[in-house]
Amino acid sequence: MRMVWAAVFLVSTLLSGLAQEPSPLGLVPQPVPGLSVAIWTEKAQYYVGETARFFVYLSQPAYLYVFDIEPTGHIRLIFPNPYSPNPWKPAGTHVFPDGNYVLRVTPPSGRETLQAVACLTPIPVPLGTESDPFPLLGPDPQSGRARVLGLIPGPSCGCCATAWTFFEILPASVSWPCPPCYMGPCPPCWGIFPGMCWYYDPASGWQVVVGSCPGPGLCWCLGPNGQWQFQIRICVGDCP
Incomplete structure (x- = not known):
């Protein structure tokens, strides 16, 4: 019984604290009787390269959407996603990642925001690949906010609740080696963390990706042991 009351107190405290600050995305939904949502991270600070977890509490079953606001102001949809595409969640506390994927902290450093939106009806959000x-929900912060506001039903709907939390991203606590370069063009030596790759696209140059080469081309990927691995993907025939 003591544990149940502790959980209720935690959720109530989070909700009351969040209500005193303006919504990061500008969402001002009307209160929904019986529907409340809270979101918090496992830690208040993460180093670049770490994997993160966050938690969401729903007072009743709802469609859940979680937006990530980077220190730059750019906005991403991180739930639902291709690895966990169903936004419907039962009442209770949910742990994320909730599927076969990880949430790895990437540069830049600064304050990052997670905003959860719980609705009684589904929202036509754009799933990634x-x-x-x-x-990204827009090429810049302003267009990203406008797109989110265009997706979420207006206050008159009376069908959504929202909550948000913040955490700090700190520079990587260790120095990682620069990627090898045997011939040009050479990959850059910044923003390095285990699990990242420098992917070379002849049309746009070197790009940071996570996991593996996203398409035909060359990649240098930094493994968890701090060793660089070279990857090359070749496409033959009808390629995407």
Whole structure:
């Protein structure tokens, strides 16, 4: 019984604290009787390269959507995603990642925000792909916010609740070696963390990706042991 009351107190405290700050995405939904949501992270600070977890509490079953606001202001949809595409969640506390994927902290450093939106009806959000599972919702912060506001029903709907939390991203606590370069163009030597790859696209140059090469081309990937691995993907025939 003591544990149940502790959980209720925690959720109530989170909700009351969040209500005092303006919504990061500008969402101001009307209160929904019986529906409340809270979100918090496992830690208040993460180093670049770490994997993160967060938790969401729902007072009743609802469709859940979680938006990530980077220190730059850019906005990504991180749930639902291609690895966990169903937004419907029962009442209770849920742990994320909730499927066969990880949430790895990437540069830049600064304050990052997670905002959860719980609705009684589904929202037509754009799911990412396996090569880009957490898509940007706009090329800049302003267009990203506008797109989110265009997706979420207005206050008159009376069908959504929202909550948010913050955490700090710190520079990597260790120095990783620069990727090898045997011939040009050479991959850059910044923003390095285990699990990242420098992918070379002849049209746009070197790009940071996570996991593996997203398409035909060359990749240098840093493994968890701090060793660089060279990857090359070749496409033959009808390629995407």
